[in-house]
Amino acid sequence: MAAKKLYESFSRELIEEVHRWGSMKQTGVSLKYMMEFGSKPTPRNLLISSQFLHKELPMRIARRVIDLQTLPYGLSLKPAVLKVRDWYLDSFRDLRSFPDIKDENDELEFTKMINLVKVRHNNVVPMMALGVQQLKKDLHPKIDYKDLDEIHQFLDRFYMSRIGIRMLIGQHVALHDPNPPPDCVGYIHTKMSPLEVARDASEDARSICLREYGSAPKVNIYGDPNFTFPYVPTHLHLMVFELVKNSLRAVEERFVDSDKVAPPVRIIVADGLEDVTIKISDEGGGIPRSGLPKIFTYLYSTARNPLDEHSDLDTIDLATVSTLAGYEYGLPISRLYARYFGGDLQIISMEGYGTDAYLHLSRLGDSQEPLP
Amino acid sequence: MAAKKLYESFSKELIEEVHRWGSMKQTGVSLKYMMEFGSKPTPRNLLISSQFLHKELPMRIARRVIDLQTLPYGLSHKPAVLKVRDWYLDSFRDLRSFPDIKDENDELEFTKMINLVKVRHNNVVPMMALGVQQLKKDLHPKIDYKDLDEIHQFLDRFYMSRIGIRMLIGQHVALHDPNPPPDCVGYIHTKMSPLEVARNATEDARSICLREYGSAPKVNIYGDPNFTFPYVPTHLHLMVFELVKNSLRAVEERFVDSDKVAPPVRIIVADGLEDVTIKISDEGGGIPRSGLPKIFTYLYSTARNPLDEHSDLDTIDLATVSTLAGYGYGLPISRLYARYFGGDLQIISMEGYGTDAYLHLSRLGDSQEPLP
Numbered sequence: 001m002a003a004k005k006l007y008e009s010f011s012r013e014l015i016e017e018v019h020r021w022g023s024m025k026q027t028g029v030s031l032k033y034m035m036e037f038g039s040k041p042t043p044r045n046l047l048i049s050s051q052f053l054h055k056e057l058p059m060r061i062a063r064r065v066i067d068l069q070t071l072p073y074g075l076s077l078k079p080a081v082l083k084v085r086d087w088y089l090d091s092f093r094d095l096r097s098f099p100d101i102k103d104e105n106d107e108l109e110f111t112k113m114i115n116l117v118k119v120r121h122n123n124v125v126p127m128m129a130l131g132v133q134q135l136k137k138d139l140h141p142k143i144d145y146k147d148l149d150e151i152h153q154f155l156d157r158f159y160m161s162r163i164g165i166r167m168l169i170g171q172h173v174a175l176h177d178p179n180p181p182p183d184c185v186g187y188i189h190t191k192m193s194p195l196e197v198a199r200d201a202s203e204d205a206r207s208i209c210l211r212e213y214g215s216a217p218k219v220n221i222y223g224d225p226n227f228t229f230p231y232v233p234t235h236l237h238l239m240v241f242e243l244v245k246n247s248l249r250a251v252e253e254r255f256v257d258s259d260k261v262a263p264p265v266r267i268i269v270a271d272g273l274e275d276v277t278i279k280i281s282d283e284g285g286g287i288p289r290s291g292l293p294k295i296f297t298y299l300y301s302t303a304r305n306p307l308d309e310h311s312d313l314d315t316i317d318l319a320t321v322s323t324l325a326g327y328e329y330g331l332p333i334s335r336l337y338a339r340y341f342g343g344d345l346q347i348i349s350m351e352g353y354g355t356d357a358y359l360h361l362s363r364l365g366d367s368q369e370p371l372p
Numbered sequence: 373m374a375a376k377k378l379y380e381s382f383s384k385e386l387i388e389e390v391h392r393w394g395s396m397k398q399t400g401v402s403l404k405y406m407m408e409f410g411s412k413p414t415p416r417n418l419l420i421s422s423q424f425l426h427k428e429l430p431m432r433i434a435r436r437v438i439d440l441q442t443l444p445y446g447l448s449h450k451p452a453v454l455k456v457r458d459w460y461l462d463s464f465r466d467l468r469s470f471p472d473i474k475d476e477n478d479e480l481e482f483t484k485m486i487n488l489v490k491v492r493h494n495n496v497v498p499m500m501a502l503g504v505q506q507l508k509k510d511l512h513p514k515i516d517y518k519d520l521d522e523i524h525q526f527l528d529r530f531y532m533s534r535i536g537i538r539m540l541i542g543q544h545v546a547l548h549d550p551n552p553p554p555d556c557v558g559y560i561h562t563k564m565s566p567l568e569v570a571r572n573a574t575e576d577a578r579s580i581c582l583r584e585y586g587s588a589p590k591v592n593i594y595g596d597p598n599f600t601f602p603y604v605p606t607h608l609h610l611m612v613f614e615l616v617k618n619s620l621r622a623v624e625e626r627f628v629d630s631d632k633v634a635p636p637v638r639i640i641v642a643d644g645l646e647d648v649t650i651k652i653s654d655e656g657g658g659i660p661r662s663g664l665p666k667i668f669t670y671l672y673s674t675a676r677n678p679l680d681e682h683s684d685l686d687t688i689d690l691a692t693v694s695t696l697a698g699y700g701y702g703l704p705i706s707r708l709y710a711r712y713f714g715g716d717l718q719i720i721s722m723e724g725y726g727t728d729a730y731l732h733l734s735r736l737g738d739s740q741e742p743l744p
Binding site for chain 2: 268270271272273274275277279286288289290344346348349350351352353354356358360
């Protein structure tokens with residue numbers, strides 16, 4: 001069971017180290033840099049990269065430990081949040097106790113270790129969501145979600161930081177692949193076709209819709225089939241999947257009792273000089289202007305969480321948790337993914353008609369990671 | 373010639389009065405209230421309305437005089453700005469020197485007087501724009517428009533206040549019309565069809581485009597032809613005209629050397645419970661994300677101003693100035709009109725493809741005027 005107090009499980013020295021490393025200045029990396037550096041994954045470069053991560057990861061992880069300790073409204077003391085804090089502390093300790101990386105062997109061991117760290121943290125999002133649910137139960141019902149702005153801001157910083165940590169670790173691990181797919185540098189596809197990713201994500205979203213409703217509106221996708229640019233396909237897939245899923249649902253719900261044919265969802269992929277913009281438009285009836293701010297909050301989400309109050313937090317199996325695709329943190333986290341590489345996600349709605357989502361992806365790739 | 377110093381033309385007592393009235397608390401009115409009150413334009417109600425305006429207008433006008441005196445970067449001393457300040461001072465004096473309104477005759481005289489005040493201020497926008505141009509010439513070229521945020525905020529407040537003053541005056545004057553058009557309460561059309569206004573504004577915009585380019589893209593308008601709601605048609609006409617004009621221009625410029633047929637501009641009118649939303653979409657090539665903030669600034673506008681450096685500010689004739697439709701303040705001022713009755717204007721663009729403008733109009737009409 002997660003220890004309530006930090007010092008019950010962890011030594012005073014460790015706590016001091018956490019505070020020391022949590023104050024150090026983080027170093028951001030751009031997609032362009034990751035791509036150029038990773039294009040030559042020589043043993044020497046992998047050594048340099050691992051030495052960078054050996055210093056950088058503890059800084060980022062320590063900051064999150066400190067954040068987790070100082071949440072408002074008693075969120076820090078919720079069992080699920082304490083569990084997450086313990087994951088971060090264990091990872092911090094693993095990194096700090098790893099000796100200096102001097103040769104290829106050290107580097108391989110280090111890479112294995114950070115991959116395990118990544119795996120340890122696989123379920124952070126549903127676990128934090130459970131903590132937030134535990135908090136909601138305790139809160140006075142009259143508290144408006146808007147008042148909990150501090151918590152929203154914390155979660156934005158926390159999840160953005162997590163995206164960065166997992167990108168750095170995942171990229172480093174992937175560079176060790178002896179047979180990488182063509183045109184790929186780790187997680188980055190140097191010639192990614194946004195049209196193709198949008199098609200795949202739409203098909204996945206339509207499958208889910210078909211399963212839930214027995215039918216799924218068509219999705220029409222327009223854009224240059226030959227256009228490519230460097231990006232991380234899994235990130236884009238996640239975002240498009242989320243947006244199309246929301247659009248399909250809205251249209252299904254609107255036309256469920258209607259004789260009319262459900263109008264298709266339309267996706268437009270536009271390539272400019274600065275940005276690649278993907279617009280996902282539906283005629284699902286829209287969202288009132290007053291309701292729009294809520295869609296990006298974490299506390300608002302109403303979907304059921306597979307982790308509930310009665311789950312034994314220590315024995316959650318990965319299979320259960322992996323069905324969390326779409327448990328409704330999708331929009332705020334999609335926006336974080338968009339912003340991670342210098343892009344953005346905007347949602348505009350026409351009440352009574354439908355909603356348009358605009359995904360802006362920076363084409364230049366020279367935006368430094370946000371470092372909250 | 374406009375007096376540089378306030379006290380050169382105006383007495384100390386007047387200056388003190390301005391400061392006193394400029395600190396009094398303004399009273400906002402909603403569209404719903406204006407409509408209900410104005411639906412019974414009895415002599416008694418007109419008396420009440422005039423007595424309200426007799427107190428309210430000097431407060432609003434005095435605030436603007438004080439604002440105009442305290443602008444940064446020496447904008448307050450530009451000849452064009454001094455001229456505007458003098459107009460506001462003359463109007464303040466006219467209102468303050470008008471005796472208490474006791475009967476129908478007083479009320480008619482008052483109405484004539486405030487109508488003349490409105491006419492006096494007809495050219496405030498181009499005159500202020502000239503003042504801003506005069507300022508731009510003097511500014512260090514390295515100053516970024518973003519640094520001049522104080523001036524943008526002043527102009528937003530100033531023009532918003534002007535919209536309110538002119539609405540109140542115009543509405544009161546219009547209520548004296550012995551033969552009002554059916555379903556109209558002053559400036560407010562209680563059964564305005566947004567589709568119809570959009571059609572008219574679109575035709576006007578296409579005429580301008582035709583004159584400038586020799587051709588004009590089609591505009592397709594979709595929406596319920598039977599839907600009506602209470603609004604001020606002239607406001608909506610102004611906004612739609614501006615947005616369609618911009619869209620037509622963008623499409624013309626993009627396809628001028630092309631064999632392809634220019635794609636139509638599409639307008640969708642959606643009616644919801646809270647809002648009526650009008651979307652104007654074009655495929656005119658879009659605006660880069662980095663360029664979007666500028667489109668709502670006043671200092672950025674590059675269109676030529678019929679009032680230029682060499683105009684004699686005292687002899688500008690109304691005919692010249694009235695051809696100012698579209699001299700480049702259109703977007704920021706359209707947004708003010710949208711916000712005046714609780715709505716908004718949002719512009720999203722897809723670089724390399726086109727731009728979407730979303731005009732949200734509050735359907736409930738219970739939003740109080742903004743009172744900057």
